[in-house]
Amino acid sequence: MSHRPLDPRKELILKVVTDDYIESAEPVGSRTIARKYNLGLSPATIRNEMADLEESGYLKQPHVSAGRIPSQQGYRYYVDVLMQQQTLNEEEQGLIRLYFEDRSRQLDTILQQTVKILAQLTRYPSLMLGPTLQPSIFKHVQLVPLSATDILVLIVTDMGIVEKKVIAIDCPISQANLDRVSYILNKKLRGRPFASLKSSVLNELKEEIKTEDSSFQQAITLLLSTLDTRERERVYLDGIINILEHPEFKELEKFKLLMELLEEEERLHRLLASRRPGLRISIGEENPEEAVHECSIITANYEIGGRVVGTIGVLGPTRMDYAHVVSVVEFIAQSLSEFLSKS
Amino acid sequence: MSHRPLDPRKELILKVVTDDYIESAEPVGSRTIARKYNLGLSPATIRNEMADLEESGYLKQPHVSAGRIPSQQGYRYYVDVLMQQQTLNEEEQGLIRLYFEDRSRQLDTILQQTVKILAQLTRYPSLMLGPTLQPSIFKHVQLVPLSATDILVLIVTDMGIVEKKVIAIDCPISQANLDRVSYILNKKLRGRPFASLKSSVLNELKEEIKTEDSSFQQAITLLLSTLDTRERERVYLDGIINILEHPEFKELEKFKLLMELLEEEERLHRLLASRRPGLRISIGEENPEEAVHECSIITANYEIGGRVVGTIGVLGPTRMDYAHVVSVVEFIAQSLSEFLSKS
DNA sequence: ATTAGCACTCGCCTTTCGGGAGTGCTAACA
DNA sequence: TGTTAGCACTCCCGAAAGGCGAGTGCTAAT
Numbered sequence: 001m002s003h004r005p006l007d008p009r010k011e012l013i014l015k016v017v018t019d020d021y022i023e024s025a026e027p028v029g030s031r032t033i034a035r036k037y038n039l040g041l042s043p044a045t046i047r048n049e050m051a052d053l054e055e056s057g058y059l060k061q062p063h064v065s066a067g068r069i070p071s072q073q074g075y076r077y078y079v080d081v082l083m084q085q086q087t088l089n090e091e092e093q094g095l096i097r098l099y100f101e102d103r104s105r106q107l108d109t110i111l112q113q114t115v116k117i118l119a120q121l122t123r124y125p126s127l128m129l130g131p132t133l134q135p136s137i138f139k140h141v142q143l144v145p146l147s148a149t150d151i152l153v154l155i156v157t158d159m160g161i162v163e164k165k166v167i168a169i170d171c172p173i174s175q176a177n178l179d180r181v182s183y184i185l186n187k188k189l190r191g192r193p194f195a196s197l198k199s200s201v202l203n204e205l206k207e208e209i210k211t212e213d214s215s216f217q218q219a220i221t222l223l224l225s226t227l228d229t230r231e232r233e234r235v236y237l238d239g240i241i242n243i244l245e246h247p248e249f250k251e252l253e254k255f256k257l258l259m260e261l262l263e264e265e266e267r268l269h270r271l272l273a274s275r276r277p278g279l280r281i282s283i284g285e286e287n288p289e290e291a292v293h294e295c296s297i298i299t300a301n302y303e304i305g306g307r308v309v310g311t312i313g314v315l316g317p318t319r320m321d322y323a324h325v326v327s328v329v330e331f332i333a334q335s336l337s338e339f340l341s342k343s
Numbered sequence: 344m345s346h347r348p349l350d351p352r353k354e355l356i357l358k359v360v361t362d363d364y365i366e367s368a369e370p371v372g373s374r375t376i377a378r379k380y381n382l383g384l385s386p387a388t389i390r391n392e393m394a395d396l397e398e399s400g401y402l403k404q405p406h407v408s409a410g411r412i413p414s415q416q417g418y419r420y421y422v423d424v425l426m427q428q429q430t431l432n433e434e435e436q437g438l439i440r441l442y443f444e445d446r447s448r449q450l451d452t453i454l455q456q457t458v459k460i461l462a463q464l465t466r467y468p469s470l471m472l473g474p475t476l477q478p479s480i481f482k483h484v485q486l487v488p489l490s491a492t493d494i495l496v497l498i499v500t501d502m503g504i505v506e507k508k509v510i511a512i513d514c515p516i517s518q519a520n521l522d523r524v525s526y527i528l529n530k531k532l533r534g535r536p537f538a539s540l541k542s543s544v545l546n547e548l549k550e551e552i553k554t555e556d557s558s559f560q561q562a563i564t565l566l567l568s569t570l571d572t573r574e575r576e577r578v579y580l581d582g583i584i585n586i587l588e589h590p591e592f593k594e595l596e597k598f599k600l601l602m603e604l605l606e607e608e609e610r611l612h613r614l615l616a617s618r619r620p621g622l623r624i625s626i627g628e629e630n631p632e633e634a635v636h637e638c639s640i641i642t643a644n645y646e647i648g649g650r651v652v653g654t655i656g657v658l659g660p661t662r663m664d665y666a667h668v669v670s671v672v673e674f675i676a677q678s679l680s681e682f683l684s685k686s
Numbered sequence: 687a688t689t690a691g692c693a694c695t696c697g698c699c700t701t702t703c704g705g706g707a708g709t710g711c712t713a714a715c716a
Numbered sequence: 717t718g719t720t721a722g723c724a725c726t727c728c729c730g731a732a733a734g735g736c737g738a739g740t741g742c743t744a745a746t
Contacts (some may be wrong), residue, residue, distance in 0.1 A: 027708090029707065029708050029709085030708075030709085031707075031708070032707095032708095041719085041720095042719070042720050042721080043708095043720090043721095044719070044720050044721070044722095045718085045719055045720070047708090047709070047710075048710095048718095048719085050709095051709090051710080061708095061709090062728095063726090063727065063728070064708090064709070064726060064727065065707070065708050065709060065725085065726045065727045065728070066707080066708065066709090066727080066728075067707080067708065067709095106507070106508070106509065106574070107509075109574075139487060139489065140485075140487040142483075142485050142497070144482060144483045144499050146482065146499075146501060146502075146503050150503070152499060152503050152505070154485070154497060154499075154505065156487045156489075156495060156497075158489060159489075160489050160493070160495050160507075160509050162495070162497065162505060162507050164449070164503075164505050165449070166449065166450075166503050231449070231452075238606065239606070240602065240606060241599055241602045241603055241606060244595060244598075244599055244602070250595070252587060252593070252595075255587075256584055256587055259583065259584045259587070260584055263581065263582070263583060263584060370738095370739090372738065372739050372740080373739075373740080374738075374739070375738090375739095384688085384689095385688070385689050385690080386689085386690095386739095387688070387689050387690070387691095387741095388687085388688060388689070390739090390740070390741075391687095391688090391741095393740095394740090394741080404739095404740090405697095406695090406696065406697065407695060407696065407739090407740070408694085408695045408696045408697070408737095408738070408739050408740060409696085409697075409738080409739065409740090410738080410739065410740095
């Protein structure tokens with residue numbers, strides 16, 4: 001990600017072209033630049049520089065007699081070097097603060113609404129990967145018999161996340177035994193981080209119950225086997241319509257391709273889960289997923305008590321308002337982390 | 344919904360026009376009809392009949408020199424009188440049966456996948472209103488302390504639906520007291536249908552705890568107050584992209600209007616919740632929601648053990664393949680009901 | 687009552703064409 | 717040597733024009 005630096009004037013022009021194109025969605029020509037951003041340069045000079053920038057791969061032309069637009073490499077340089085850090089204005093900050101001030105305490109709802117507010121502020125589709133169990137602390141397990149053959153297993157984490165799972169058993173287990181299983185599991189597991197469950201603790205447990213009767217053993221073994229097979233985290237999504245505001249998606253086909261992705265939670269999950277931690281900007285074909293080869297994705301992580309638990313971000317055309325989106329995503333990730341950590 | 348009957352030949356023509364338009368999405372003219380469906384009538388005769396049908400409001404013309412298309416009233420007559428009952432072909436039935444054969448036992452997943460399969464078979468966006476609590480049976484309540492001030496309340500129904508709610512309390516309640524509250528509530532409520540909870544039982548409970556100490560009373564009162572304030576049922580949705588296959592949504596504006604609706608769970612909930620029970624077909628402006636004034640909606644209910652608990656259906660342009668969709672929706676609602684009831 | 691014939695309408699597709707924005711090149715200039 | 721004015725050229729885009737075709741309503745004949 002290191003760039004050989006461009007000479008300052010070229011940088012300036014690349015920046016101006018990118019800024020203007022991001023705002024106007026129209027290829028930008030030398031004349032426009034000279035007039036609009038009086039840089040003390042004539043259109044001809046600018047043309048020369050642009051020709052150079054095109055040759056070295058930072059700009060491109062949709063067709064020969066049009067202005068220039070940034071190439072993927074151009075955006076990359078812009079994002080890494082040229083883009084001006086931006087801070088949210090009062091209004092935006094206020095909105096977010098207000099939102100996190102007090103809210104329904106349902107984790108689910110909070111997450112859904114957070115994505116919604118992100119979409120609102122950025123005007124791009126926004127997504128979030130729900131919190132992983134891994135860094136959470138085991139709080140409670142409860143077994144509820146639903147019928148003769150089905151038992152509902154509830155697992156509660158310190159964050160109030162509830163995992164549920166129905167398991168089928170061959171022969172009925174008495175209520176008393178169920179209670180004892182619950183009791184033992186709780187005693188053993190409460191307060192432990194989930195990450196530590198797989199290995200040692202579970203083996204210990206298995207040892208301990210060697211002396212118990214077989215129906216009891218069956219119950220607990222079954223349970224243990226479900227503890228670590230967890231469904232994938234939920235993906236939250238909002239603001240899809242925003243994408244339609246942008247001319248790059250006027251052709252239905254382009255939009256359809258994206259929509260197909262957005263409707264498949266599994267693909268979204270894969271996309272988000274593959275992101276490296278920290279604030280990430282991936283542009284166009286840098287993305288692994290083909291459907292977003294003409295899009296950029298900006299994500300950040302959110303944490304609970306200092307432990308990274310999830311990812312939140314925004315999806316838009318490569319011609320995206322990077323500076324603004326970065327500031328919003330960062331601020332929201334930050335706010336969400338604080339909110340989740342203080343409870 | 345009663346119609347003054349049309350004379351048989353007019354009916355025939357209305358039916359043919361509607362069938363053809365549903366299939367082709369093009370206004371259908373007299374020539375086409377005469378040629379394609381040899382009814383033993385000349386184009387001229389058909390023209391006369393169509394003119395009559397237009398005058399009485401069953402057909403309309405997009406513009407003067409185009410063929411005819413059904414009006415809303417025309418569709419209504421078609422649906423109520425002319426449409427031929429259809430049964431699913433083997434392949435479709437097989438697919439559905441296979442799907443309900445065995446599946447992850449997670450209720451959530453089942454419902455989500457059911458909508459998905461409905462969308463796949465109909466090629467329209469499909470939606471479902473998640474099961475109501477009302478007709479379910481109370482199975483278990485569990486209180487889990489998350490922190491000094493927050494308690495997680497879990498309520499489990501006989502269907503394995505888990506309602507969760509975090510409630511904040513002013514002063515800590517001892518674990519022992521929490522357990523006692525759980526115990527009392529479970530003893531009192533287990534086996535009761537939710538519908539009966541609001542009134543008498545809760546009052547009884549309040550009476551019973553008059554003698555307890557105040558922290559205990561506080562806990563239980565708080566709890567009772569949350570029991571009947573339930574969040575709205577979840578809305579499941581799949582297959583939005585399907586809508587783009589249809590020419591009536593080529594103009595982005597039309598699509599956007601719909602998309603806005605589909606992204607707002609609350610509006611969807613309202614839309615689905617307002618449906619009267621049974622198999623319902625509502626056409627165009629018969630729908631209360633403005634965004635679907637050029638759409639039709641077909642819904643049916645699904646049940647658990649004979650109790651209606653939810654709604655499942657399909658949304659499409661008024662030019663919708665009613666006969667096919669009706670058969671699919673009915674069959675899936677039926678299958679889902681059986682599936683949910685047998686466990 | 688039905689139908690053949692005919693004149694007429696009108697959306698839609700294709701083609702044409704001019705304007706405008708932008709370019710690269712060349713030559714002059716500081 | 718870098719900058720700039722001038723100019724010829726390219727090519728997209730939108731408007732206008734025109735022809736085709738599908739369909740209609742009406743009239744007159746069967």
